[in-house]
Amino acid sequence: MQDSRKREIRIKADSFREKCKISRYGIIDLFKECERSGYKLLRYPLGENADLGFTVKKDNDIVIFTNSCSRLSREIFTLAHEIGHVILHLEDMTSFIDDNVTINGRSTDEKEQEANYFAACLLMPSDDVDRFIDLEIQNFHEKGLSAMDIARIMSEFNVSFDMVLNRLESLDVIDSNQKLCLDNEKIEKKVGNLLRSVGGNARLNVPSNEIDIPYEYIDYAIYNYNHNAVPKETLERVLACYQLSIEDVSDKIVEYSDDDDDDLDNLIGGLDD
Ligand SMILES: [Zn+2]
Structure with missing residues (x-):
């Protein structure tokens, strides 16, 4: 993706975020923001192997669907990705369907990569990540980040452990080696336990199975x-x-x-x- 296109996407993510209710750093409830923006939101536990989300433009309505069988943090990311499609791509397309490949960044389709970049900038803007690390993490410069710190970031920004690692790597806060170590620590200690030990939001790590149908x-x-x-x-x-x-x-x-x-x-x- 070209730098100028990335900047354009950051501007659009930032202007959507400006209208959102933010706690100290992260968006409090992206589902509510989606409805407040006038999009019709459907949440349904469609099954673990089903698609993760879709966006459809239908007459004057924009319908966004997310599968609430995925862990809440992943469902939130899917929602952010779908909002990205709405804001960046619905001018010339009428629908997008997303699965593990498009949401996990393994698709080479430019629009999918753009929607993922939008989601990263919306959920974890670089400024707020820097501010969190500066103000909330003790001894970052001496010790770097622990898996518990990642769980703290996760809980504040309402994102998954993996997303925090990917985002911190792309912002050059950690390198690929540190990412690997943190990932191993995650496997050993388990995300649910890490969240509980930092008093974080353990619900992020389980499916909500929410049914929300207008x-x-x-x-x-x-x-x-x-x-x-x-x-x-x-x-x-x-x-x-x-x-x-x-x-x-x-x-x-x-x-x-x-x-x-x-x-x-x-x-x-x-x-x-
Ligand atoms: Zn997509």
Whole structure:
């Protein structure tokens, strides 16, 4: 990515961040910020092997979906990545679907790399990372960072352990050797334990399995049920969020026999219903 494009992305991430509620360093609740920006947010535990997120432009609406089966810190990163697509790319594209490859930076697609760079700048801007390390980490210059320090940074910025390491490496705060040592320390001590030992937010390290579906998307759940894309219990759970039961929507339940409808194109298509 060219330096001038990177700067452009930093400017856009910074102006989105300016509107967000920030604690001392990190964004408090990116899900709320997403809704406050007028995007329609869907969160659903779609399964561990399913896609991580998607963004669709539909008429005047922008719909962002995140899979709440991934660990909360990863789900937040996916959301930041999707916001990146909305702000950087939705002018000339109408949808993006993201999986492990695009979110983990292994895709060579320029737009995917840009969305990841946007997410890094939005969640962990260089200034705030420097300020955190300067003010909150004792003896950084003598001792460097420990895995507990990484857990502190993680908790403040609401990101994953791996994201902190990647970001610190790209900001030249740590080198690849230090990154490897910290990664080993993580494997040995486990992120959940590290978070607890620094009084951090242990919820970041587990899936929220949150179901957050705007009322108008009840139809979307019914569509997926009708096309055998979700089991009956799933539809029941969605309806229960609105104090409804299957009987209440029985006029909309249809039995289809085709079974090739569980791919994401159809899930997105379902939003049109
Ligand atoms: Zn993407």
